[in-house]
Amino acid sequence: MRGRDLFKRYPGNPIITHESLPYQSNSVFNAGATAMEGQTLLLMRVEDRKGMSHFTAARSRDGLSGWTTDEKPTLIPSPADHPEEMWGIEDPRITYLQELGCWSVTYTAFSQGGPLVSLACTRDFVKFERHGAVLPPEDKDAALFPVRFKGRWAMIHRPVSNWPAVRADIWICFSPDLKHWGDHRILIPARKGGWWDANKVGLSPPPLATEEGWLILYHGVRTTATGSIYRLGLALLDLEDPCKVIARADEWVFSPQESYELMGDVDKVVFPCGWVREGNSVRLYYGGADKCLALATAEVPELLEWLKEHDVN
C-alpha cells in the first residue's frame, strides 16, 4: 500500500476559512474535534487581527459539510484570572472522559514565559471550567487519554529542551487528579540526522483507541533552507501500558501538497488537532498553512496494516 493513498483529502477542502466565519478574523486553523449529540463538533483556533488566538465552535451533521459556527468566540483568553493566557490560547485537543461525564480540552496558553499546557473541562462547549496551567513552558501539543491506567490519568505532551542542541520529543506523564502531573518520561523521541522527523516532533490529535493499540498521529518538522515542513507520521502504543511503543513507521503518511497546505500564513504546514472515528473510518481535521481548516479521511485497518509494514521501532 502506498503511503500517499492512506489519507484522502476531502474534495470540498478547505472546509472552513476565515471568510466563512460570522465575524472578522485573520485565520481559522488547528481545530480540536469530537462527536457530540449526533454531530461533529470542531473547536477551532481563530487568530484575530491583533495576532492573538481564541476558540470558536463549529458543528456539522455529517462532519463534512454544512458547518454552522458560533456567532461569537466560544472561549476567549482570560488573562485577568489566568495570566498565562495573556497572548492567547491555541491548538485545542479534545478528549471525552466518560468517567467524569465531560470533555477535556488541553491547549497551548501563550504566556509571558512562553507557550505552556493548559487544561479546561466542559460538558456543553458553552461553559468551560479552567484547571489552569498544568505544565510550564516551553510545552505544547498535549492531549489526555480517555481512560485511567492503574488509577491514573495519562497525558502526552511536548516540552522543548536545548540540550545538547534544541530538540523537541514527545513525552508522557501521569496524574491522580488531572492537576498534579508526574512520572514524566520520553515516549517518542525525535529522530536524528536526515530523517523527515528529525529534531522536532509533537503529538497531533489525541491518541485513538484501536483493537491493536493506541494509534498515534504525530507531526515531524523538517528544517530546510526555505523554512519548515510540517508532516505527519504514525506510531502505536500498548493498550494497557501506553508507555510502551509497539510500532513506529519509517515514512511520513501525510505531507503538504495542495495549495491551501503549501501557501498561507506559514507555508507547508498540515497540522491536525482532532480526528473522529466512525466505524472503520476516521475523519482527520487539520489546519492548512496556519490559515484554513481542511479534512482528510482514512480507514483505520489500513493505517494499522501500513504501520506494521513500515515499523522500524
Ligand code: BMA
Ligand atoms: C507549531 C504550532 C502550531 C502551528 C505550527 C506551524 O509550533 O504553533 O500552532 O500550526 O507551529 O506554524
